Amino acid sequence: MTTPRETILQHLHRRLRSVLPARGWDSPRTFPDLTARFAQTLQAVKGEVYQVGSWSQALARVSELLDALAASRVVVNPDPPLDQVAWSKRWPERSWFVVGQTSGSLREFCARADVGISGAMAALAETGSIVVGSGPSHSRMATLLPPVHIALVATTVLVPDLFAWIRTRPHSMPAALTIISGPSKSADIEQTLAVGVHGPRRFIVVLYDDEHASGTGGARDAR
């Protein structure tokens, strides 16, 4: 008896034709100011963008945001340089879960967390997107379950568009890569835009100029 696999493949094999493979697309796209295009596109879909000069200013902005949000439970994906921050020492009034820590349940913490903080391995200017990956101490839940996601993104990881990113994608793919292009939304009830259906209601990107590091976040062999 032939298996379903054999049946289907035999069927298709009989119809194999020789073709020249179609190439990809050499995107002609560049933007004079990647940061401006990124911010403009993301803001158009109700994403929030802050631009700051340095890493320390970025952390200061995070501090203000956490105050404004009155966040008491915060989960962090410690992408470098986020791994250098002593979160619970710096903000002892909040409770922290730094992914990779051995104590406590990540799942339970994320389910009730107010804010998730991450880096990004890349950012796409054209579509106002960031790319995050799974890996050791990179939780998928941390950027998904809390109602607010704050991403700290170095301007050095900005590329013009999807095509440019594909060329630098991780050679060996992590189990999950997510391209995030705004806060969760739906228009399923009478075509009326509603924000924060399942994923974060607020998606806040703090863009900072990075003096030393290259890309942060995601799989180790990213580039």
Next chain:
Amino acid sequence: MWGERTFQAFREAARQALSDGQIQQALRGATGRFREERVHALQDLPDADGLRDRLKAIRAATLARLAEHLTTFERNATAAGARVHWARDGAEAIAIILALAKERQVRTVAKSKSMTAEEINLNPALEAEGIRTVETDLGEWIVQLAQEHPTHIIAPAIHKTREQVAALFSEVAGEPLPPDNIPALTATARRLLRDVFLTADMGITGVNIAVAETGSIVLVTNEGNGRMVTTLPRVHVAIMGVEKVVPTWEEAAVWLQLLARSATGQPLSIYTSILTGPARAEDPDGPEEMHIIILDNGRSRLVGTEYEEVLQCIRCGACLNVCPVYRKVGGQTYGSPYSGPIGAVVTPLLFGLDRYFALPHASTLCGACLEVCPVRIDLPRMLLSLRRDVAERGLLPARDRKLEQGIAWLMRHPRLYRWVMRGVRLLQRPFVREGRLHLPAPLHFAAGRDVPALAPRSFMELWRATEQQHADGSPSM
């Protein structure tokens, strides 16, 4: 179960939709908005037309070597730790999923929108085995609660009003919810479905694109439910049609660049999830198991035929929004998960022309679908071929067949034809108003529509008159 669409069944369903003011308003609003936003999104690209040509070439080249790309995909997905299953039809796919669910004692399944799962009627099969199955895309959930079917590829619940949604949600929430507050309705859905995500043992999704070179699948959602069901439950099952594969990421990028733009006018969907195998040993979260079901269900027999082009579809829904028929009769009328122009072609091809022979006729052949399709699929050509098949297989009702045979016979006898036409032109006179024929009810042969009247002079007569003028040496232009 999806219905049949004989001429009578189609007309009946269309009549219902046409007389429903709410549906008419919803269709007008939704399709209009999608159309506008698509145009804006494509204008933003430097060379959208070139990109569409490229996507066409990619899809065509991939289908020509489909067996190879599928085996490459299978090899790489397996290497990444996923289990790949093959299913010849819906029954086999369902059997695989049920076996997986039973072995793992799955009690709750959280589903993310999947047209392929709709196609094989997965939900009733799971429910029948006592497995609670919850749709988590907001639109799909609304449709599930109402015990209906999705009516648009992209917006499953476009036919529902906020009042209807509020009533459905109130019932589940056990408290009355006001219809005028859409953010509150959404928040309720968020709260109720969050519990489902956290307790489900299995997540089931479709696949937007499968990338052979890395064995990855790509899922796009705006709400985040696609991420939820591939992150929280222990087991992730993804169902894909055989045609969803591309060889490399270069090609996948072209597809992604056009998918959301053509569907909703977004540059990209909010979330593009790229999944390569289950969670790795060192990952802090993610599913322990990933299963990918490659479903044929009638697709492979289209490869190499005049209908192969239909497999190039990326399910963006753009053709629905421009179709003068879909925009009036809506998705319900097609009796299939696939509606609009693409549905009119793919439904009879996958589920049988004898059950759906009215669908190829549900088109004016205006060509608007071809105009907007990101893959430039020649749907009008295939609609015509299917109409030919309908006639050849003797599926036309006897009355129509007799009528068409009569007309064909008449056309083979030019002199008689001219005499008859002259006669009709005289007879029609009392009924012509503004160039249209308004027949009294019993004589109405066009199912309630007004048809254009015969022109006062036929083309042949005009032609002959012009030739006559030329012969007389008096140039007419």
